[in-house]
Amino acid sequence: MRSEAIAHPNIALIKYWGNRDNDLRIPANGSISLTLGGLENRMSVRFEEGSNADALIINGEASGPDMLGRASRHLDFMRREAGVEAGARMESVTNFPLGAGIASSAAAYAALTVAAASALGLELDQQTLSRIARRGSGSATRSIYGGFVEMMAGDTDQSSYAQQIAPADHWQILDLIVLLDENVKHTGSTAGHALAASSPLQEARVADAPRRLQACRKAILDRDFESLAHIVERDCDMMHAIMMTSEPPLHFWSGDTLQIMAAVRDLRAQGAAVCYTIDAGPNVHCLCLPESENDALRALTENGKRTWKVLRAHPGPAARVV
């Protein structure tokens, strides 16, 4: 009863922030993302008959009790489905920094869901896997699929899942991730989502989401980078507007973040196909077309006196057993 899976993080092009149901992680609004090939979480799960304790090893080290507890609760749900009670040893290896706004929990819970389902002998379709992954991490819902993915917010456990808009080879968008702060962020997404409703602006953001989703979906299907850039930056800034006006406020941008945002806007004004988006952390994801990659890299690594480390990702495949 052992299985191993690989899943990729994803970068949300239209963000979700705030849950309709925090326990079930049913989001307040739908979202669209790009699955990030090049960055991966490789997760092995082994159920051990006779053991009733779980263990979680992340990059070679035993995890703390909070992370283990969250992973165990996720397995409990799947164990009940399979009628299994054995404890499990989970080993996770990532090739990118954790907890720094690169959706590490998305990749981890997508991989854990796929590996555990396989180890438990559950034959589940992608939609069901995405629903289950959602209960571990909201953005993991989308990492079940490759390419361009939309998560329907839904309003019940059954209706809240993701589906693919277009496969990875539909459009070669690159994600240059500028690592401004590899430290673990102050407020995790789970705690952050719970604060969203305290912003007086959140309701308006959620009400406007269908318009943004539609604009993003159309830009992807039309391979229209200018339209994509426009809605992606606007949606990103709108999420951060909610974060910084919540109670307490969450400020994820550093001075460097703002500087890169401005540099990216300038680059685009000069004709480069590049835009920014930022998750719940200071790092900046610079999405670009391949022909603008060199311009973007030059601007990002030679900006001012700083040199920033840049990770490179491209449209990636679905979560899968290996």
Add this chain to the structure above:
Amino acid sequence: MRSEAIAHPNIALIKYWGNRDNDLRIPANGSISLTLGGLENRMSVRFEEGSNADALIINGEASGPDMLGRASRHLDFMRREAGVEAGARMESVTNFPLGAGIASSAAAYAALTVAAASALGLELDQQTLSRIARRGSGSATRSIYGGFVEMMAGDTDQSSYAQQIAPADHWQILDLIVLLDENVKHTGSTAGHALAASSPLQEARVADAPRRLQACRKAILDRDFESLAHIVERDCDMMHAIMMTSEPPLHFWSGDTLQIMAAVRDLRAQGAAVCYTIDAGPNVHCLCLPESENDALRALTENGKRTWKVLRAHPGPAARVV
């Protein structure tokens, strides 16, 4: 027919952004400000019989046609009231940088209104002066009064004016203005207000304004700095949330702005009575109690490797003829 007036800029504690009526400058929401003593605009107005042209001299130099046109339209309104047709020479002298987010137009139009009314022999009460000043610059409405001032949004020319909440000597709040960029800002307030409604979040911000006004009014009357700091920072960030999500977006913060905002929050967490607020420009206004001034100045001038120039203001008096 010559008169001279002094008026002070003001810093909005609860901001207004967006107009219900752009021509009459009737704001979308009420606002509260502190009139800033120490910074001033000294304006002389001389109506010259036989002349039918206006002239505007700012700090010794003839102004451009846009600024002159705006000032002339303001005088036209007052000339009609007085039944005067003569052209006027306006001379404005300021002791602080113009157009850099320090409400220079508030001080200028408050001083111009008071000086012109006096030169034209119009005997007007403060409420009427504040209504007239509003038509020149929305925030000038508040600079007619000293101390702590509230502007009622109203919904007609008659009902949109300011009144004093408490005089300057009610509470000694200092404003340390960190000048990050003395250059003229990219988008003036007049153009910016017209964009406010294009943010999907603006309606929610306006709807929530009565709560913020009430919290600020109470904090001022109670001399409760902690409560003041809380609502002032939240309101500031909410206005900037609207700016950066408007179409096109307006980004007034620089990397340095964010760095100082974070430094101020840290200072307060350590017990200093200081908070930030930022108008339509990159400069940061650090409001503090006198006992925290030295701590704040140290943090602001020794932050990192930079040294920033800091202007100091205190609760100031009403606009007045001199």
